Amino acid sequence: MHRNILIEQIKQKNSYLCVGLDTDITKIPKHLQQNKNGIVDFNKAIIDATKDYCVSYKINTAFYEVLGSKGWDAIEETVNYIPSTHLKIADAKRGDICNTSTQYAKAFFETFKFDAITVAPYMGEDSIRPFLEYEDKWTIVLGLTSNKGAMDFEMQRLVSGDKSQGNKTLYETVLETVSQWGTKDNLMFVVGATQASELQDIRKIIPENFILVPGVGFQGGSLAETSKYGINKDCGLLVNASRAIIYAGSGENFAHEAKAIAQQYQAEMQEYLINI
């Protein structure tokens, strides 16, 4: 998906919501757990109910990988069901040496028809480069994540070659370095919503790239803060909510309840988009 189309969708819907399909077979409504194709049926109902209020869907592959090959069939069916107007993100956090990353890129961009994939930066340039070679596909690199473990390495400070610059954190260095490997048209970054106050400084490093923000909702991140510090002239944000939306209800009426929450997010986002 080209950047212009994504921005157009955001403007049309007044929304930068991404719905996270972290679909856990043990957490979907009881009547669907017994269905052979319960996960896909659940996802389709969630997509039907929320598609007017969001611009993207994010499939967390872990929740499907646990089901073995059937899980990958469910991913395929779900991806193919998402409207082409919506950015399809594989939240897979892959990354390996060059020839292996090439296989991952093929897997997610060709075998499965994702528009975007999340990627871990630890192994450096040749682990990320193969994903960037696809036109109109997006590589979403982990910057500062929403979990407690972000303190362990991401927030550590690096020795700077240039003393006037101060000692940057690892995640700042990742943003600065990786952003030079791609462009605003093929590269996004993950910044957790629980770190919203950092977004102001992060925008100085990556003023133009889209930022994918997980952690709103169950993980406690604030949509208001995230939007205040993260929005740029093209919006430049995708805010993901997973559990808060997909598990809003637990009975037969789950899709209706998911819709209501997605609509709430959209309504709030509309306010923050007023100057775009």
Next chain:
Amino acid sequence: MHRNILIEQIKQKNSYLCVGLDTDITKIPKHLQQNKNGIVDFNKAIIDATKDYCVSYKINTAFYEVLGSKGWDAIEETVNYIPSTHLKIADAKRGDICNTSTQYAKAFFETFKFDAITVAPYMGEDSIRPFLEYEDKWTIVLGLTSNKGAMDFEMQRLVSGDKSQGNKTLYETVLETVSQWGTKDNLMFVVGATQASELQDIRKIIPENFILVPGVGFQGGSLAETSKYGINKDCGLLVNASRAIIYAGSGENFAHEAKAIAQQYQAEMQEYLINI
């Protein structure tokens, strides 16, 4: 697999060879490419031919993920075919926030019967902890990788709290920090063979943990150097070779040629194990 069993296997076979099943459908012998179950047939032939000379098999999931759900069926069939005497490693480089890593751990340790999985450290403790909770399973955390991109972040120096300690690199900090989250019984680290000279210092940080060493063979790492600096009193090494073994031959006789190379590795390893 318990550590004692792994060490026993190494002593019995005089080998610390891990055969990497990075099986690429476009690179296996022509007559197997046309088979419906060609990849599994290839893997089974390689396993039969090499099992007396190695103690472990490593399945690089990327090469299977590119095939969609059929690839996961091939992984399952391959894992189930590997003898229980051999450590079964999923080279998957996963890592996510806690509840997602829990799903990955279930996927690889329960749904698929792997003994070990490679994990990326960027997201910190809660991204790794769920893997460590399984008894007799191994978490293999990326330390210093064999690719050029290792320079980008892994080799960067961190600001030290204790100046007398000097400025450690990110990978050294990862080894030091992560090794406290587990034990020598459930935690290994990846150190690329192209970085063999670093192994001497790495052994000071993690004297007891097993180290998985990729990069011997096609990537140019030296088995002699790796062994000289990496072997500890229990051996403590698993050296992986993938392409050099599995693509040793390209015709009908491929398994025989793979066997010959595996045997060469084993013979060389036997010399380095003389004092164990």
